[in-house]
Amino acid sequence: MPLFVGLMSGTSLDGIDAALVRCGEGRPELVDALGIDMPDSLRQVLLMLCQSRQASFADLAYAEHALCELQAEAVARLLAANGLNTGAITAIGSHGQTIEHAPHGISPYTWQLDNPSLLAELTGCPVVGDFRRRDLAAGGQAAPLAPAFHAALFRDTREWRVVLNLGGFANLTLLPPTGIDKPIIGFDTGPANALLDAWYARHQGGHFDADGQWAATGEVNQPLLERLLDDRFFHQPPPKSTGREYFHLDWLAEHANGSEAPQDIQATLAELTAASVALGIEQALAQQGAKGSLSLIPCGGGTRNDDLLARLQRRLPALALARCEDFGWSADWLEAGAFAWLAWCRLEGLPGNLPSVTGAAGARVLGGLYSA
Secondary structure (H helix, E strand, O other), X not given: OOEEEEEEEOOOOOEEEEEEEEOOOOOOEEEEEEEEEOOHHHHHHHHHHHHOOOOOHHHHHHHHHHHHHHXXXXXXXXXXXXXXXXXXXXXXXXXXXXXXXXXXXXOOEEEEEOOHXXXXXXXXXXXXXXOOHHHHHOOOOOOOOOHHHHHHHHOOOXXXXXXXXXXXXXXXXXXXXOOOOOOOEEEEEEEOHHHHHHHHHHHHOOOOOXXXXXXXXXXXXXXXXXXXXXXXXXXXXOOOOOOOOOOOHHHHHHHOOOOOOHHHHHHHHHHHHHHHHHHHHHHHHHHHOOOOOEEEEEEOHHHHOHHHHHHXXXXXXXXXXXXXXXXXXXXXXXXXXXXXXXXXXXHHXXXXXXXXXXXXXXXXXXXXXXXX
8 A cells, every 4th residue: 555644733732743654445554643842932932923913924824834844844753664665655644734723604614724735845745734724615614634544544344433522622523333234423622732731831841631630639520620611512412613713711710710729720621622522422422323333533632631631531441441552553643544434535636534424525635635
C-alpha cells in the first residue's frame, strides 16, 4: 500500500504531529510518527489570533509561514528516521491550524491557517489540504472529520465502540456493529485540554498540568460545575462542533464568582470534561438505541492525564476501556493518521465526510491537491 504523511496541529497548540501511514483498500497501517514542539513565539501568536477580534494581515502571514516551515521540518525528520526520500511519499495530508470555527450564521466559516503550496515547495511532496470547507459548503459543520477514519480502524462486526478524542476539545465517534443498520454518529462534547491548559498557564506558568497532578489537589466546586454544565452547548443535539471561539477563560469567568481557589477551579474543569463527555456518550447511545457490549477507546493528548481518565472511568463505569495500541495505533497519532488517510481518500476520489456526523447534504470528496 502507498505511503502518506498526515500532519496535525490541534487546538492544544502544543506542536505538529506527523504520522507515516500505509493507506489502501485495507485497514490503514501506522508505520511511524513523531511530534515537534510548537516554539513559544509561534504559540503565543497563534493563541492571540485564536482570541482576537482584529487580527493583522502581518500576524496571519507570519503565523502561516512559520507553521508551514515547522510542518516541513516534521516531514523531513520523519522521512529521515525511516530512510525514505520524498519520492516514497504519495502525498501529505495537511490539516493546518484552526484559528476560528463558526459553522453557523448567515456566512458560516471555518478557518485553518495553512499554505499547501508552500508546503509542497518546501517538502517536494504533493500536498492535500483545505479538508473542511467542502463539507461546510454542503451545509455541514465541517467537523469532526475523524469519524470516517475511526470507522476504517475500529469498527467491529459485533460490538458497539466509542472512540473518544481528548485534544484541546473532546469529540466522540459512536461506531455501531457492521451488521446493524445504524449510521455512525459523532460530535464535539465540549472542552478537554484547552481550558485546563489555559487555567494552568495562568496560575502555574507552564503549558499543561502533567498527569492532572494539580487538578488532583483541588476539590470540585459543585455549584460552579452545575453552572458550567447548564450551558446550552452541552444539551443541544448533534450535529455540533465547537472551539476556542466559544469555550475560553472569559466564558469560565462568566460562571465563576471569583472566590474559588485556583486548584479547585482546575479540578472543576477536569470534572467538566468528564461530565460533558459522559453526557455526550449517553446522548449518543440513547439516540442510536445501542445495546450489548460497549468499548471506549480514548485517544489524543488527554490520555496522558491520569486524573482525567480516572474521572471518566468513575462517570462511565459500564464501559470497557480499550487501548488504541491494541489495534496497532498509538493514541497520540490518531488525528495525524486521519489526515494521511483523508489524503488517500482525496486521491482515490472517495468521500471523506460522514453526513450523519457533520450534517452535510451528502458525502463529499474533501480537500484540494497541490502538486510538488
